[in-house]
Amino acid sequence: MSTLTIDKAGPTRKVKYGSMSRDRAWALRWSYFFLVLFAIFFLTPPLYMLITSLKSSAEISAATNPWWVFHPTLSNYIELLSSNQFLRFFWNSAIVSTVVVIITMLISVPAAFALARMKFWGSATLATGVFLTYLVPDSLLFIPLFKMLALVQDYTGITLLNRWYVLLFVYPTLTVPFCTWIMIGYFASIPKELDEAAIIDGASWLQTLLRIFIPVALPGLIAATIFAFTVSWAQFLYPLVFTTSVDQLVLPVGITTTLIKGDVFNWGQIMTGALLGAAPPLIIYAFLMDYYIAGLTAGATKG
């Protein structure tokens, strides 16, 4: 039986080889063809943003070829970047995202260290709890949170609703669980001997965390920071629910609510605003793509 199959495979092998490399060349050509198609699909909206942002209102309403700019102008950019309101949105977004990143790191890094390295009563349960919290979506909590914040306001007299800083309390619920989770993964991958060496060298727990763990897990820390920043920057539901006054809005809500006035859509400005709003995450992504992707894949793969 076995000799029979070998005999059969013998003569055909040569022919197969030639066709295999030809197959491979074709597979490559097809891959490029489809990759180009998908790239067009994936990149059309952002490119269309860019095209529209360079058009004047007159050109847009003239309904010429939407895919081409006949009279490019920066007027939309100039107008938005000199508008106090838009700069206010930008500033609100920037301060909220930055502070949330700091809060997130201050909470999740020490907690991840404790969960990864100090087995204590309930640590396994807490780690699972962190992961489950990460799965709780914003759209489940916005109504009770809204009511809770209203009640806090009633009891204490501290105004929280309709203030940009209320977002500093609620955004961490979205960022901390994920960041803790991936930091647990990064910390757990540090060999146990490294902290034992540090202990023998005389380091305290805090020194081990600050001088060994954080520097060694720096890529993870960067990935977590990027995640926290982009989530805060992109969050739409919470600011839509918790803030209403124009001067308290962050970018996504500000653009969608103020630039769309009634039925009049000033598309040139809307697209410019959207593009400017998308710029910070895109710039971070362009420079730190590897960390960004590492964080993305670590979340679901680190057990």
Add this chain to the structure above:
Amino acid sequence: MADVSLRKVIKRYDDVEAVRGIDLDIADHEFIVLVGPSGCGKSTTLRMIAGLEDISDGDIMIGGDVVNDVPPKDRDIAMVFQNYALYPHMTVAENMSFGLRLKHYPKAEIKARVTEAARLLDITDLIDRKPKQLSGGQRQRVAMGRAIVRNPKVFLFDEPLSNLDAKLRVQMRIEIKKVHQKVRTTTVYVTHDQVEAMTLADRVVVMNKGRIEQIGTPNELYHKPATRFVAGFIGSPAMNFIPCRLEDAGGTLQIRLTDRIAFALPPARAARYNVLPRTDKLLLGIRPEHLTEAHAHLEPGVETFDTVLDVTEPMGMETLVYFTLDGTPVCGRVNPNAGARDGAPMRLAMDLNNMHLLNEESGVVL
């Protein structure tokens, strides 16, 4: 510099006893090697001395002080780990000085100590590199350097050479021995490799299943093993154990290996074993080097027998021969020119002056 003592040290994990009562006295300047198969408790013992594991019962003393409750950093010890455990984000110099910096030593002294240790280990040129840029052997040196700069009372080594390839391992073994001869710090060294244990140690501690089987110098362990475990563990290829019986044959004592093969014991051995009951189930322990080709002229106490070889392994300076005696596989070492061939008959000689007799049930060497 200090001596280390363990008194009835026990380590329990939940309901499993990993270390079951260890008594050990390590003298100042001594190089002690703990050796045994994986899971024998040798690493746990070392980690208890380091303070990385708390002890369940008993006492550990370093320099005469009980250190059971002393945290690792206050025990004045240094440890070299199997995977080196170098801090990847620090240079070699920073790695070596980390402990001293934590203790706020003066900068000048730190520098002096690091320079001296680097010189001793021949890594002066590498001092500004990161661990990633070093080879395995160099990392090993840095790990040792980190231990040396601390100038501790005790060095602890946890299988430090097992990540290196065979050639480098031999080289680093010599290196470690040289360093010890220079610094003379009391050293406890854990390994599963009996060759490493034999070559490095002043005294070897053979451990098995959480207990000490035997403590002794390398030669004592080799020539006078106390138990079947030690006899089988030390030496490569391992000692042969052949089931046998003691018999009285016309006024002399003989051991019977098979129906065909029985040897009269040399007088010294006969006197020693004469007291044993003839009914006991016994094992003859004989090392391969005492099973050689038969010469025309035989020393007293050397007996010959005929067998058929199963497999031969030419090693160059010697040839290992494998055969069976009543189903028991046996290994011998013959001269490469003795004409040993696979499947060929051969006359072999057994040197009974170097035999051991063991109780099969208890494993004790009689």
Add this chain to the structure above:
Amino acid sequence: MADVVVEQGRLGSSARPRKGAGLRNVLGRKSTVAFFLTLPLILLIALLVLYPALYSIHLATLNKSMQKFVGLGNFTFLFKRDTFWMVVKQSCIFALTAVFFKALIGFIVAHFVNNVPAKKQRKWRGMLLVPWVIPPAMSTLAWLWLFDPSYSAFNYTLSFFGIGPVNWLGDTFWARFSVILVNVWYGAPFFLIMYLAALKSVPDQLYEAASIDGANWWQKMWYVTLPMMRNIIAITTLFSLIVTFANFDIVRILTSGGPLDKTHLFATWAFKVGIEGSDIPLGASVSLFMVPILAIAAIFILRDVSKRGNEA
């Protein structure tokens, strides 16, 4: 969990007076330190996730002015409304269809990217992940403009082929199609990245061994690639199911639930009745209906994640 309990038991039972007392202190100190390190995390989860989750159950049992306990009144009210059942149906259609196409496109594109020479993969991957990086509220605005009824770039293009004009967001079918399309556009890159990472983790020797055994392309896919990626596919899909099911941004900006509430999801409808309609209890009740589906997906994810952990 079990070993933690045992450890605690050991701590308690070994309260022998002299021996090891100091070390127990160290251990005690260690757990104290651990407690303080995790305290902010625990407070955050307890106060801003756990409490609101339970609080929403309480809210769901009140009447509109939140002064009277109505038990399951809100739920029975919902059961009698056609809109509610439509939202349930639309949420399921939306989530299942979108996740299916995200997974499919991600899988296919991952293979194409994996096919091209390693040096160029980075560039392609970087380009194809852009939709995931742009805040969805921003990119959905671009889609809104692409779908625009009077100046629609899509209809302009389609007119060259003699098709349309299509009422993208005004017609029920096309509105549902559009929100799914945008969600697929946004989410497929995530699958692509996950699958690409999984594809790269399959050792080449396995493919070589399969080739020597005479496996063709499909057999290699079926017997090597898919089994090796099974776990990542499962985790990514379940995870995406949760996120898609709870989606808010895209539908809110694209259609606000219209036309005639036909594209509402739980999240957008809860927002409409709870915040815009000021009926907080009813909104809470609506969003609570997400819980069972989310919980099932979460249980499966947890199982797969821990399985993965055990394998590693």
